[in-house]
Amino acid sequence: MTTTTTRTSGFLWTVTGVLATVVVAGTATGFHLLVGRPGAIGAICLVALAGLPLGLILGRIPALRVHADRALRYGVVTGGLIGLVLGAYVVIVIGLGSSPEGNERHVLGLSMVAAVVAVILAEPARQRLLDLARRWSGEDPRPVSTALETFGARMTRAVPMDELLLQLAETLHATIGPAGAEIWTGIDGHLEIAVAVPDRGRPALKLGDEERRVAAHARVSGNTWLQVWLPSMLEGRERHQFRVAPIAHLGELLGLIVVGRDGQAPPYGDDEDSVLADLARQVGLALHNVRLDSALQASLQELQERNVELQASRARIVAASDESRRAIERNLHDGAQQHLVALAVKLGLAKQVVGEGSPTVSELLDELRADVQTTIGELRELAHGIYPPLLRDRGLREALATAANRSVLPVSVTADLPGRYPAEAEAAAYFCCLEALQNAGKYAGEGAEVSVTINVTDTGLAFEVHDNGPGFDPAATEFGHGFTNMADRLGAIGGTLSVISAAGTGTTIRGDVPCEPLAASVG
Numbered sequence: 072m073t074t075t076t077t078r079t080s081g082f083l084w085t086v087t088g089v090l091a092t093v094v095v096a097g098t099a100t101g102f103h104l105l106v107g108r109p110g111a112i113g114a115i116c117l118v119a120l121a122g123l124p125l126g127l128i129l130g131r132i133p134a135l136r137v138h139a140d141r142a143l144r145y146g147v148v149t150g151g152l153i154g155l156v157l158g159a160y161v162v163i164v165i166g167l168g169s170s171p172e173g174n175e176r177h178v179l180g181l182s183m184v185a186a187v188v189a190v191i192l193a194e195p196a197r198q199r200l201l202d203l204a205r206r207w208s209g210e211d212p213r214p215v216s217t218a219l220e221t222f223g224a225r226m227t228r229a230v231p232m233d234e235l236l237l238q239l240a241e242t243l244h245a246t247i248g249p250a251g252a253e254i255w256t257g258i259d260g261h262l263e264i265a266v267a268v269p270d271r272g273r274p275a276l277k278l279g280d281e282e283r284r285v286a287a288h289a290r291v292s293g294n295t296w297l298q299v300w301l302p303s304m305l306e307g308r309e310r311h312q313f314r315v316a317p318i319a320h321l322g323e324l325l326g327l328i329v330v331g332r333d334g335q336a337p338p339y340g341d342d343e344d345s346v347l348a349d350l351a352r353q354v355g356l357a358l359h360n361v362r363l364d365s366a367l368q369a370s371l372q373e374l375q376e377r378n379v380e381l382q383a384s385r386a387r388i389v390a391a392s393d394e395s396r397r398a399i400e401r402n403l404h405d406g407a408q409q410h411l412v413a414l415a416v417k418l419g420l421a422k423q424v425v426g427e428g429s430p431t432v433s434e435l436l437d438e439l440r441a442d443v444q445t446t447i448g449e450l451r452e453l454a455h456g457i458y459p460p461l462l463r464d465r466g467l468r469e470a471l472a473t474a475a476n477r478s479v480l481p482v483s484v485t486a487d488l489p490g491r492y493p494a495e496a497e498a499a500a501y502f503c504c505l506e507a508l509q510n511a512g513k514y515a516g517e518g519a520e521v522s523v524t525i526n527v528t529d530t531g532l533a534f535e536v537h538d539n540g541p542g543f544d545p546a547a548t549e550f551g552h553g554f555t556n557m558a559d560r561l562g563a564i565g566g567t568l569s570v571i572s573a574a575g576t577g578t579t580i581r582g583d584v585p586c587e588p589l590a591a592s593v594g
Contacts, residue, residue, distance in 0.1 A: 081127075081130030081131065082130070083130070083142070083143050084126045084127070084129045084130030084135070084142065085123075085126045085127055085130055086126070086143060087126050087129075087142045087143045087146045088122040088123050088124070088125050088126020088127065088129070089122065089123060089126065090122075090143070090146040090147065090150055091119070091122035091125075091126070091146055092119045092120055092121075092122035092123055093150070094146070094149065094150035094153060095115070095118075095119035095122065096115070096116045096119040097150075097154070098153055098157070099112055099115040099116065099119070100112060100116075129142075232357065232358075232361050233265075233266075235357070236254050236256075236265050236266045236354075237266045237268075239254065239266075239350070239354070240252045240253065240254055240266045240267065240268045241268050243268075243328070243330050243350075244268040244269075244330075247314075247330050247332070247339070247343050247346070247347075248268075248329075248330030248331055248332065249332050249333070249336075250308075250311045250331040250332045250333055251267065251268065251269060251271070251308075251311075251329075251330070251331045252267070252268050252328075252329070252330050252331075253266070253267040253268075253271065253327075253328075253329040253330075254266050254267070254318075254326060254327070254328055254329075254354070255276065255318075255326045255327040255328075255329065256318070256325060256326035256358060257275075257276075257325075257326060258325070260277060260278035260279065260280070260282070260283045260324070261275065261276075261277060261278075262275065262276040262277075262278065262326060262327065263275040263276070265326070276301065276303065276304070278301075278324070282300055282301075283324045285300060286300065286301075286317045286319075286324050286327070287317060287319040287322055287323060287324040288317075288319070288322070289315075289317050290344075290348070291314055291315065291316045291344040291347050291348050291351075292314070292315050293312065293313060293314055293315070293339070294312060294313055296315065297313060297315060301315075304329070308331065310333075310334045311331040311332065311333060311334055312331065312332055312333075312334050312336070312338065312339070313329060313330065313331040314329075314330050314331075314339050314343065314344065314347055315327055315328070315329050316328040316329075316344075316347040316348055316350065316351035317351060318351045318354050318355045318358065319351070319355050320355040320356060320358070320359040321359075325354075325355050325358045325359065326354070326355075326358065328347060328350060328351050328354065330347065382562070382563065382565065386495070386563045386564055459473065459474070459501075461473055462497060462498065462501050463494070466488070466491050466497065467486060467488060467492070467497045467500055467501055467525060468484070468486040468488055468525070470497075470501055471484050471486060471501065471504060471523055471525070472484050474501075474504070474505055474508065475508070475523065478508050478511075478512060478521065479512040480508075480511060480512055480515060480519055480520065480521050480538070481520045481521065482508065482520075482521045482522070482523060483520075483521075483522045483523070484522075484523045484525075485522070485523070485524045485525070486523075486524075486525035487525070487526060487527070488525060488527065488532075489527065489588065490588055490589065491588070491589045492531075492532060492586050492587075492588055492589060493586050493587075493589065495564055495586075496531065496532060496564065496584050496585075496586035499560050499561055499563075499564055499566065499582075499584050500525065500532055500534050500582070500584050502557075502560060503534065503557045503560060503561065503568070503580075503582050504523055504525075504534055504536055506553045506556060506557050507523075507536035507557070507580045508521060508523070508536065509553065510553050510554075510580075511536070511538040511540065511578070514540060514543075514578075515538040515539070515540030515541075515577075515578070516540050516541060519538050519539055519540040519577075520538065520539055521536065521537065521538045522535075522536070522537050522538075523535070523536050524536075524537075528583065530583065530585050531566075531583065531584050531585040531586040531587070532583075532584040532586060533581070533582065533583050533584070534581070534582050534584070535579060535580070535581045535582075536579070536580045537577060537578070537579040537580075538577050538578055539577040540577050540578060541574065541575065541577075542572045542573050542574050542575055542576045542577050542578050543572050543573075543574065543578065544572070544573065544574065545570050545571075545572055550570075554568075554570065557580070557582070561582055561583075561584065564584065564585065564586075565585045566582060566583050566584045566585055567582065567583050568580070568581070568582045569581045569582075
């Protein structure tokens with residue numbers, strides 16, 4: 072592969088032939104005008120025209136196509152330097168002195184001045200001419216350090232790694248790897264091409280432990296090193312000269328940077344090896360950081376999955392607890408409570424049978440019946456506290472209103488609900504409000520009043536229990552099991568709990584319950 076990227080080698084040879092014609096004819100004409108020699112200027116110009124067909128012929132020879140850009144550079148530099156010398160002579164000797172027929176010593180002195188000026192200007196002129204020739208041949212004139220500078224700048228802009236490696240390969244191809252620039256990446260000795268310019272598909276390499284160890288600690292190497300350790304990389308490309316820079320971090324081989332140029336091109340220099348070594352270090356650090364980021368993302372994903380599982384587990388525990396509450400309530404209502412009611416009825420019948428004949432027995436039966444009625448009431452209260460039937464049958468508003476009637480403090484309930492919500496959402500809001508009412512009864516003090524508000528939000532339900540008691544400093548207070556139970560119950564279904572209080576301002580407990588209204592309740 073040649074270094075010509077935008078023009079064919081045949082065209083470059085043609086341009087070189089035209090340039091040779093112009094240089095020969097122009098040089099002969101300049102000497103003729105200055106010193107009168109050579110005399111047959113017309114014949115020389117005709118001979119110089121042979122450069123045109125010669126350039127066309129050379130461009131059709133396959134073996135010479137790879138040298139087209141080199142020939143063009145040589146022609147541009149040679150012609151430019153000849154023009155520089157002639158121009159210096161004309162300006163200094165003719166412009167400042169006299170014609171060549173004048174005083175010989177004077178002309179000789181001016182000629183030496185012109186030669187010194189030409190020498191001084193030769194090197195910068197040569198560089199400018201080389202840049203011009205490279206542009207004409209389609210070769211990027213950027214220095215080799217461009218690859219290192221642009222890679223560092225792109226890393227600071229957080230460019231994605233795939234795009235970063237592609238841009239690096241393109242820069243290397245344009246500067247020091249005209250025959251190809253490749254970046255290999257992989258782990259555990261399994262390497263494949265991440266990007267290559269020009270594209271080579273995705274060939275892979277399998278390195279053994281010894282090869283990995285040697286490659287990870289190797290310096291920038293060439294074809295000889297490849298023949299010993301990675302001969303497969305040279306297959307079909309033996310005529311190119313390569314440089315390989317191992318990409319490693321902390322002694323671990325992460326990949327390879329491979330650049331190549333034509334075998335007839337000048338060999339790689341120390342500056343190019345230094346740039347490749349610096350690039351390999353930067354790429355190694357970048358790949359290491361990408362791996363760390365991938366591992367972190369995987370850990371975060373695993374934590375998120377575990378968090379979802381934990382939340383689901385908590386929700387199942389709360390659901391099972393509520394189901395147990397409902398089962399206990401049903402058993403108390405349908406079992407023990409019904410038996411006590413039947414016992415009270417039988418005691419009444421027994422009193423009627425005994426009659427007034429035995430006052431002692433009659434009084435005893437009255438006491439037993441009263442005790443049974445008291446037990447029934449307490450059992451009913453216990454069943455309602457475990458899981459109120461009103462919550463299951465009538466919903467959150469009715470259940471909270473009944474709970475407010477049993478509170479030791481005056482409680483007002485405001486619940487603007489359009490319908491019913493899932494049982495777990497209603498149970499969470501109810502029991503949290505019930506726990507907050509119990510806390511207010513304990514700590515708000517006598518004479519305090521409590522308000523309970525239930526609202527519909529965009530995400531579900533929100534409740535607020537506020538008392539006008541003395542309040543407290545949440546930061547300096549260790550919360551008890553009541554607050555913990557409320558937070559756990561809401562957290563199990565993705566809800567949140569907050570406590571707002573300060574000395575003299577009372578206490579407000581707020582909670583959000585994420586849920587959707589039941590379909591039958593909508594509208």
